[in-house]
Amino acid sequence: MTQARGRRREGGRVRRTVGGINQLPWRALENHQAPMDLLDQEALEAIHTASLEILAEVGLDFLHPEALTILKEAGADCEAGSQRVRFDPALVEELVAKAPARFRLHARNPAHNLQIGGSAMVFCSVASAPNVSDLVGGRRPGNYQDFCDLVRLMQALNIVHLFGGYPVEPQDLPPETRHLDALQALGTLSDKVFHAYSLGRTRILDALEMTRILRGIDETQLAREPSLFTVVNSSSPLRLDGPMIEGMLEMGRLGQPVVLTPFTLSGAMAPASLAGALALQNAEALGCIAFAQAANPGAPMVYGGFTSNVDMKSGAPAFGTPEYAKAVLVGGQLARRYGLPYRSSNVNASNCVDGQAAYESMMSLWPVTLAHSNMVMHAAGWLEGGLVASFEKVVLDAEMLQHMAEFLQPLPVNEEELGLEAVRDVGPGGHFFGTAHTLARYEQAFYAPIVSDWRNFETWREAGAEDATQRAHRLYKQLLADFEPPPLDPAIAEELEAFVQRRKREGGAPPL
């Protein structure tokens, strides 16, 4: 009965009403169930071995001279006159082992600091969608106004722990200075951890400086305390692009975490077999992590998995499928094998916020949880295979994430909870509505949802017969109407503004 006696519910179930909505309090999620091993040891080792063979025999292309120099010095086999690098298996394992098993991410609000790795699980906002949509406004290209509204929404929802990137691409801002405006909005409208894109050296250096200003610390402290993260996607198959390499190097130099995620879509950028796609995913992840560790030994890294498959008839990417579920679980097994934190995602390929969007998301979230994912990207708001950030999906996802968070809470089994006295008092044929045992639990006994409607049909119909998506629309509008930005020291806001203005005057960052 260790579950019951030892542990108290972290953060309890006390609800905080924000914007008229009932939601769980902010809390650090801990996953204490045993992870699910989909593959036996032998099959897992076969994938591991195949990926080392890929790295040794085929190799990876690193599209930046600095990377080639670093890898050559580390002892990798750099083909003369090309960008191809082959790795000895022992070298890969030696370098990958330098990355820490867990680290802490510091927010400007220390209450929003996060543990990454171990039994911790954090949920990130949707990221990098080119379009945005809501029921009333329809589908439209990403813009700064919607960007800011999505940031407000993620700040207001306790179940969203950090930003996985720009919730939507503010396409109406000029590319040279977009990162300055976007990061300023993230840093002022929210006090949660955010992300910077590895689009060359300058943007990453700007992001690091803005993070430093927002936290009110010096560079030494920043280097000691990871406070900003970046996601680096290898260009599957087997290539790492120059701007990504620059970003990784700058982040690593200052001890900031890199989430390395190959996008190995089985049947397109990866073999049309799950085992093959996973072997390729693992080869790319290990090769790139080995490179980052060669450059900055001990820099925090996350093993990212994003293997799904295409519809073989149309070539359309599929997400939240049985194949995706399996790939997520095997990715978790591989990350555990290397002692690295694991990143996966909450995905779906639906074109609207319907039953498909919900079941494909759940077909992701369960394996994501069972795999002991530490960082869940795109946890709130992803639609259309990532082409859209949906306001209503944010609310629906928040509900699903809360379901998983509550599922992770231990089930207490002790004398009080077993309630034998109540059963004795009520006896056969009675009911428990008015018993002392029930009254004592009235407020906190069970999960209270955000968007689920449990009223009977007649009441629901009379109230307007709104479906979950329509209710989500109303709830997100309410959250925005009631939004108040988190407190920020005016001196810091001023320093940040001055930095942004100066960098804009300097022309921002060069186009890629």
Next chain:
Amino acid sequence: MTQARGRRREGGRVRRTVGGINQLPWRALENHQAPMDLLDQEALEAIHTASLEILAEVGLDFLHPEALTILKEAGADCEAGSQRVRFDPALVEELVAKAPARFRLHARNPAHNLQIGGSAMVFCSVASAPNVSDLVGGRRPGNYQDFCDLVRLMQALNIVHLFGGYPVEPQDLPPETRHLDALQALGTLSDKVFHAYSLGRTRILDALEMTRILRGIDETQLAREPSLFTVVNSSSPLRLDGPMIEGMLEMGRLGQPVVLTPFTLSGAMAPASLAGALALQNAEALGCIAFAQAANPGAPMVYGGFTSNVDMKSGAPAFGTPEYAKAVLVGGQLARRYGLPYRSSNVNASNCVDGQAAYESMMSLWPVTLAHSNMVMHAAGWLEGGLVASFEKVVLDAEMLQHMAEFLQPLPVNEEELGLEAVRDVGPGGHFFGTAHTLARYEQAFYAPIVSDWRNFETWREAGAEDATQRAHRLYKQLLADFEPPPLDPAIAEELEAFVQRRKREGGAPPL
């Protein structure tokens, strides 16, 4: 690599087109993943012990004199002048141990025979809904026409293995003869296993005779081959009603399986704590199974769990919640502890076929699968906490069930699947669209959905922008339009018709 080398995909992934829809072939589902143990051994034993204390100290009411006689003879403590029966813990364990760990259910079409227990998992139709609904016709009281259409739909969908009861209550048929018409429709429009309600002795005897006729066997063979099942709900808390007792006794006498399912809604008919509700569920299940085994030792039984909770503010029942997920998992642990097959359900409380209906269903189906449920009741078509059988939900559920069925298929890891040759051929920066490895897998590589739409947004919008529920509507209409009843020997059809007519002339069964 046992997963890969030893086993071939059962039934493969060859698709059969029925009614223009692409679906998985009929196949027996095997769950070879380790079950998920939510509670540690100590906590599980605490629930077990508490339930035995309830049976010993509080007892169960058996509302039938025959039950009291049987239990007294078996050595239970029957309170004089009352219906209260208390059980010594050793007696409970001794009786429960007599039930078999698994058994086979025989359909009139032997291709649809089912294994119940062990690693097998079967999906039942929605059952016992008083109302029916579809997008066009709206919500209406259950009737014979919709009943027959739902039977056709379940017969057409390979992923539905059997009927868990009447998919909807045909309320327009007179109660005395309703079971005759309903079972005749089940037995002629479908060749899958069906269920009979334990509403007194006569109805069960009629159902047994109709099953015997449909299988074309004699009573001895029927007694040897379970071919009909019944679900018995105890009246929580702690009571078993007379008509249920009569049904159980007749079924057990002929060796037909009883699924014993307490409906322990935490906060209403059970304590407002999950541990308490589960202890009560277990007490009722064990007490009733002990009774059935005292009456007919070795008769096939299934341990049913249906613990969920009410919304403490409104009293409305909630389904597909985090609490439900936990209860399903613990129920599985308890069933395994007693070596019994386990029944759980695919549930939700939504008032329409929306995102909530989908995520609550998935919040059921994942724990249902992880708990190694052997029988999944209400797997296809349940809506509104069971008050409605929805035509569109049948199709959406079939999709979700196929997702779980595909998830259960082993992930092969071998040289061919790892595809190193393909990776070598393609190399960095290439793509896998046209490779021999991909072309060899073109047809069968990945799961193909029924209702999920993976087309890009523009194509989807131009084609009418149907959401999943609208697509499900179209698909169910198509399935009905193309429906052909399964073959039936005209002599058997005639014998069945004669029996039904005779029993109608006799007045059917007395009202309850």
